[in-house]
Amino acid sequence: MYDAIPASAVRKLADDVAAARRNDATLGVVAEAVPGLLWIAEADGTISYVNSRWVSYTGFTIEALQAELDEEPRGVVHPDDVARTWELWKRSLRTGEPYEISYRLRSALNGTYHWFLARALPATHEDGTIAFWLGTATDIDAEVRATAGSRFVAESALVLSSSLERTTILDDFTRLAVTEFCDACFVLECEEEEPLQAVAAAHRDRLQEETVWRLSRTLTAGSSYAIAPMRKTREPLFLPECSPSAMRDVFRNDEERRLLHQLSAHSLIIVPLVLAGSMIGMLGFVSSDPTRVFDQTDLQIAVATARQVALALQNAASFERERGTTRRFRFLGRVTDELSTSLDEHTTLQRLINVI
Numbered sequence: 302m303y304d305a306i307p308a309s310a311v312r313k314l315a316d317d318v319a320a321a322r323r324n325d326a327t328l329g330v331v332a333e334a335v336p337g338l339l340w341i342a343e344a345d346g347t348i349s350y351v352n353s354r355w356v357s358y359t360g361f362t363i364e365a366l367q368a369e370l371d372e373e374p375r376g377v378v379h380p381d382d383v384a385r386t387w388e389l390w391k392r393s394l395r396t397g398e399p400y401e402i403s404y405r406l407r408s409a410l411n412g413t414y415h416w417f418l419a420r421a422l423p424a425t426h427e428d429g430t431i432a433f434w435l436g437t438a439t440d441i442d443a444e445v446r447a448t449a450g451s452r453f454v455a456e457s458a459l460v461l462s463s464s465l466e467r468t469t470i471l472d473d474f475t476r477l478a479v480t481e482f483c484d485a486c487f488v489l490e491c492e493e494e495e496p497l498q499a500v501a502a503a504h505r506d507r508l509q510e511e512t513v514w515r516l517s518r519t520l521t522a523g524s525s526y527a528i529a530p531m532r533k534t535r536e537p538l539f540l541p542e543c544s545p546s547a548m549r550d551v552f553r554n555d556e557e558r559r560l561l562h563q564l565s566a567h568s569l570i571i572v573p574l575v576l577a578g579s580m581i582g583m584l585g586f587v588s589s590d591p592t593r594v595f596d597q598t599d600l601q602i603a604v605a606t607a608r609q610v611a612l613a614l615q616n617a618a619s620f621e622r623e624r625g626t627t628r629r630f631r632f633l634g635r636v637t638d639e640l641s642t643s644l645d646e647h648t649t650l651q652r653l654i655n656v657i
Contacts, residue, residue, distance in 0.1 A: 338406075338417070338438040344431040346394045355438075360409025379405035379414045379592065390421075397423055397431060403445070406438065407592070414592045415442035443598065450602040453481045457606050461613035468501075470613050475503035478586065482602070485509070485564055485587035487517040488610065490574075497521040497528075497583065505589075509564060516560040517585075526553040531573050532580055538571040539600050561587075568595040570603045574611040584610055 338358060341350040348366050356362055359377050366377070378386050382404040393400040400421035405414035421436035460473045471488055478486035488501040499517035504510045520528055531538060540547055543566045552558045561569070566587050574582040584607045588595055 337440070340436045340438075342421070342434040342436065344423075344433060346390070346434075349433070358408060358410075359406060377407060379407070381405075393421065393423075393434075399423075400434070400436065403441070405592075411594075412591060413594050415440050416445040417441060446596070446598050449481070450598060453477075454602060454605050454609070456481065457609055461609050465617050467614065467617040470617060471501035471610075472503075474610065474613075475501045478606075479503045479505040482599075483586040484589040485513045485566075485585075487513055487585045488574075488582060489517060489521055489585070490582040490614070492581070500582075504564075512560055512563050513587075516557065516564065519554065519556050519560060520585075527551050527557065528571060528583060531571070531583065535573050535575055535580060537573070537600060537604065538569070539595070540569040541594055541596065543567055543569055565589040567591045568593070570595055570600060572600075572603045572607040574607050574614065576611045576615055581611060581614060 338355040339352040340348060340355055342348050348363055351361075351363055351366065359366075361377055386402060386404050389402050390400060392398065400419070402419050403416060404419065406417050407414050417438040418441045419436060419438040421434050423431040424433050424435060426432050456477055457474060460477050461470050463473070464470050475486040475488065484506075485504045486502070487499065489497040490500045491497045497520070499514060499521055502510065502513040502517050504513045527538060530536075538551070540551065543561065548558050548561065552561065564587055566589060568588040569586070571583055571585040573580050574584055584603070586595070586599075586603055
């Protein structure tokens, strides 16, 4: 599925490294030729070698890594992946089975996490006992994000087409967004040059939901310096990192900055909802996880999703207009029936009042 080192190549590499270990002068050459992170562990799991790419990406030397692995690989592996990573590695050490896992490793450069596909195979002695383990890890973050993004876009299409009730589809969509894509999501709506209105908001943590609503209403109150230009340019507001300087430059309103700080906003995307050249609203996504930074792929996902939301709102508006027309015709039909059922003026008026 991913452009990673295949298991057969890892097996060949293990053979090469086994030969290189007998000649220490060539071990570094073989290890550094690998287009990814490489590590060697002894039969008991003790890490005895990592290549320069491993040190460059994780910031962990052999000594530092050993200190981490005395218990569990904390500080290197994402906290949510630690238990599974450790469990699978201990099972491989116990059974001799090949090790394979997709997990997130922390970058020493900026503290963010990237998805890696890790594989490890045992190199054996002639008697079949394990001599050492050779492991590789290949960055598959772009592929994982693209796959997750495609899934979110597809699921959004299903949610947005599941009903013609405007409130229902917006509530369901924002709830999906905070489950699959972000920590906070809000929808603003407007007509032509009319003021924006906050119409939907959600947060992964329900206790923070009111804060998202307050932020939405603050953005729509008056002319927000942050989003006012979007009504003319139709260009997204994209802040990969909500640094203090970026926040001061973009959000001139103290209340906006305070609410974003309360949401622990680390990354932000606001995209316009455009339909037939007219802007009908805005769609916002907030990441509160410092290890989850929105990138250009996420921006493309947000733009694609905004098109779906805009179309869904148009369909809901058309449905509401048709339903209103139907109600009016039904009302006129009942009035006509009442007018024709009696010649008594008092009775007719009473029935009309009842209908109204």
